[in-house]
Amino acid sequence: MNKDTMVVVGGGQAGGWVIKTLRSEGFTGPIVLISAETHPPYERPPLSKNLLRNADAISETALLSEADLESAGVEAWLGDEVVEIDRAGRTVRCASGREQEYHRLFLTTGSRPRIPDWMAASRSGRAHVLRTIDDASSLRAGLASTGHLVIVGGGWIGLEVAASVRDMGIAVTVVESASRLCQRSVPEPVSHWLRTLHEGHGVTFLMGRSVEGLVDEADHIGITLDDGSMLVADRMLVSIGAVPDVALAQSAGLEIYNGIVVDETGQTSDPAIFAAGDVTNFPCSFAGCATRRESWANAQNQAIAAGKAALGQAVHYAELPWLWSDQYGHNIQIAGLPEKAGEVLFAPGPEGATGVWLSLDHDRRPCGAIGVGAPRIFRPVMKALKNGGEIDLGGWEAVNNAEVQ
Amino acid sequence: MEWIDVGSAEIVAEEEVTAVQAGGVPIALFRKEGRFFALHDLCTHGQALLSEGFVEDGCIECPLHQGLFDIETGEPRSAPVTVPVRSYPVREVEGRLQVSLETPSA
Numbered sequence: 329m330n331k332d333t334m335v336v337v338g339g340g341q342a343g344g345w346v347i348k349t350l351r352s353e354g355f356t357g358p359i360v361l362i363s364a365e366t367h368p369p370y371e372r373p374p375l376s377k378n379l380l381r382n383a384d385a386i387s388e389t390a391l392l393s394e395a396d397l398e399s400a401g402v403e404a405w406l407g408d409e410v411v412e413i414d415r416a417g418r419t420v421r422c423a424s425g426r427e428q429e430y431h432r433l434f435l436t437t438g439s440r441p442r443i444p445d446w447m448a449a450s451r452s453g454r455a456h457v458l459r460t461i462d463d464a465s466s467l468r469a470g471l472a473s474t475g476h477l478v479i480v481g482g483g484w485i486g487l488e489v490a491a492s493v494r495d496m497g498i499a500v501t502v503v504e505s506a507s508r509l510c511q512r513s514v515p516e517p518v519s520h521w522l523r524t525l526h527e528g529h530g531v532t533f534l535m536g537r538s539v540e541g542l543v544d545e546a547d548h549i550g551i552t553l554d555d556g557s558m559l560v561a562d563r564m565l566v567s568i569g570a571v572p573d574v575a576l577a578q579s580a581g582l583e584i585y586n587g588i589v590v591d592e593t594g595q596t597s598d599p600a601i602f603a604a605g606d607v608t609n610f611p612c613s614f615a616g617c618a619t620r621r622e623s624w625a626n627a628q629n630q631a632i633a634a635g636k637a638a639l640g641q642a643v644h645y646a647e648l649p650w651l652w653s654d655q656y657g658h659n660i661q662i663a664g665l666p667e668k669a670g671e672v673l674f675a676p677g678p679e680g681a682t683g684v685w686l687s688l689d690h691d692r693r694p695c696g697a698i699g700v701g702a703p704r705i706f707r708p709v710m711k712a713l714k715n716g717g718e719i720d721l722g723g724w725e726a727v728n729n730a731e732v733q
Numbered sequence: 734m735e736w737i738d739v740g741s742a743e744i745v746a747e748e749e750v751t752a753v754q755a756g757g758v759p760i761a762l763f764r765k766e767g768r769f770f771a772l773h774d775l776c777t778h779g780q781a782l783l784s785e786g787f788v789e790d791g792c793i794e795c796p797l798h799q800g801l802f803d804i805e806t807g808e809p810r811s812a813p814v815t816v817p818v819r820s821y822p823v824r825e826v827e828g829r830l831q832v833s834l835e836t837p838s839a
Contacts, residue, residue: 345812371813625799628812652797659797703796707787 332357334638335420335430337410337576341627342436342605344369344391349635351400359402360428362420366407367461368394373624375464376488377654381496383468386461413580415598432600432638435577435588436631439570439606439622444539447566452544454563458485459570470563474498478551478561480539481568482509484653487522489565491655494529501559502531503551505538513651513662515669515687517727518698522655529656534559570622572607585609587620592644594634602638604631613646614713615665623651648714649696658682658700663710666696673724677702684709686724694719736824736831744830745769750793752784755832759784760821762830763804765791769823770804771832777809777816 334350336343339361347359347369361369370389378385397404405426412421419429441457456467467489471477477493479486482504490500508519523533534553542564543550551559572587583589583597587609594602594610605627612619625647633645653660669687676683681701686709689695694713699706712719737755745751745762752774753760759774761784772793774784781797788794792801792810800814807820822833 348812348815632812650799703785703787 332431333429334359334432334434335428336361336434336436337363337420338434338436338438338573338605338607339363339365339367339369339404339406340436340438340605341369341371341391341624342438342607342631343434344371345628345631346434346436346602346604346635347392347397347400347402349632350639353636353639353641355639357431359400360405360430361397361402362405362408362410362422362428364407364409365460365462368392368397368404368406370461371624372459373654375461376458376485377492379461379464380468380471380489380492383465389461410576413576413601415580415601418600430600432602434631434634434638435596435601435603435607436605436627437573437576437607438627439572441566442569442571444566444568446539446542450542450544450549452549454544454549454561455542456563456565458489458565458567467563467565471496471498474562476501476561476563478503478559478564480551480564480566482506482533482535483512483567483569484510484651486565486567487526488653488655489567490526490531491529494526494531495656500531501534501561502526503534503537503539503553503559505536507536509533511667513667514698515666515672515685517672517674518666518685521682521700525656525658570606572609572620574607577603577607585618589618590634592633592646593637594630594645595637602634604634610645612649614648619649621649623649625650648710650710661699661703661706661710662696663699663706664694664696664713666698668695672727673721674727675702675705675724677705685727686719686721734822734833734835736826736833739830739832742769742825742828742830748788750784750786750788752782753832755821756834758834760832761793762823762832763788763793765804769825769830771821771823772802772804772807773819773821775818776800776814777818778814783818 369391374388409423410420421427441459447455476499479502482502509522538554541552577588578584588603590603590608590610594604606622609618609620629647633643636643650663666687670690671688673686683702684699684705687696697709739753745764751762761772761774763770776795779797783793786794786796801810802818807818
């Protein structure tokens with residue numbers, strides 16, 4: 329036992345970047361990583377893409393390999409779970425019975441897929457979620473004998489999986505309860521573009537429909553919808569969002585409100601405990617309010633800030649919200665808060681590339697943008713959003729849905 | 734050292750990046766304060782061409798995930814990149830640029 333120990337709970341993108349940052353910023357004391365997953369820290373973006381097609385793509389996910397952890401002098405307790413934090417004694421206790429004292433504790437427990445009641449009752453193994461490498465492996469194995477996949481939820485995970493499995497020749501039906509795709513993160517014209525893109529690749533959409541039940545049959549599943557109809561499928565993916573994994577923090581009495589509440593340094597309501605990534609609700613300077621974000625970039629950059637802050641450095645996490653998606657060879661980048669649009673402008677990309685949508689808020693100030701295949705247009709817009717710079721609106725045209733192909 | 738001609742010195746401007754091939758190897762060429770630099774044209778994090786990225790403050794920013802590499806040395810300068818990208822020697826001879834694929838001796 330060592331009282332100087334940095335303990336990191338959760339081995340995803342945020343946990344991995346806390347460890348990398350502690351070492352790159354000169355911390356030479358002991359670090360213990362405790363993760364319920366048996367894999368060393370990894371990045372999740374390939375899980376909905378290459379890893380569904382190719383088991384070897386697991387190497388693309390590595391953030392810190394076992395060898396990296398060893399050479400960085402990190403003790404990794406993989407496949408174990410912290411079940412209790414004794415804040416007074418600065419000690420964590422694991423499911424295995426092991427205990428570890430900490431000087432600073434990092435909670436990077438992430439989020440977990442939302443699982444509806446009708447799914448929890450299914451025993452067929454044909455209903456999947458996608459969050460971990462093991463989830464991806466299970467889905468990939470199942471896809472080998474899948475002719476028709478139903479995807480519940482038309483957000484980024486659902487659409488990325490749709491694109492990946494259409495490339496494998498599997499029929500896909502997406503059931504989305506909202507009237508448009510990715511409603512929480514993009515304005516209407518981009519939802520329309522996404523739908524057109526997927527329909528062009530043969531995806532069927534059932535919009536405004538929700539699932540009410542799941543029937544396990546011997547060799548397929550029946551999915552009942554709210555209009556009384558039934559979809560027959562070999563397999564389904566449920567991708568209807570995620571909830572922050574706050575159970576441990578909550579039982580420790582930390583302040584919780586839609587995630588673990590942290591300040592702009594990643595510090596929780598206990599000064600010895602930091603948190604980063606999907607699990608946190610943090611003050612987002614761009615949004616001007618407390619926000620929880622489920623993105624690779626936020627997990628990375630907030631973890632870097634928290635690692636530095638725990639070492640006593642002055643940090644102020646204030647990144648522009650940014651995420652990307654890859655579908656059918658299109659790299660889709662989203663910066664700022666484009667869903668807050670009162671008005672949407674569009675600039676086509678060069679040489680047939682799609683282009684950039686720019687969202688203006690209700691005061692006609694740029695609040696976010698979506699770029700597809702036009703980095704030379706998108707990047708200056710992103711910089712202006714980040715720095716508060718002016719964007720010349722001269723070359724942009726107002727769009728309605730049908731114009732962008 | 735074997736030098737491979739990759740084109741006129743005019744093909745790369747300050748603050749810009751140009752993609753060329755040298756002996757089948759994809760190269761991203763840079764010009765910084767009149768000097769030329771060459772990096773292997775593939776990000777060490779994702780599958781992205783650095784030549785589709787952006788030059789700023791002596792670094793090339795990967796177009797996919799915003800990792801930064803020092804254009805002189807290929808050293809990583811910001812997350813998510815942590816592995817350097819290979820740097821190749823370049824020289825200008827009578828207005829032509831030449832790249833060597835050999836590792837320079839120390």
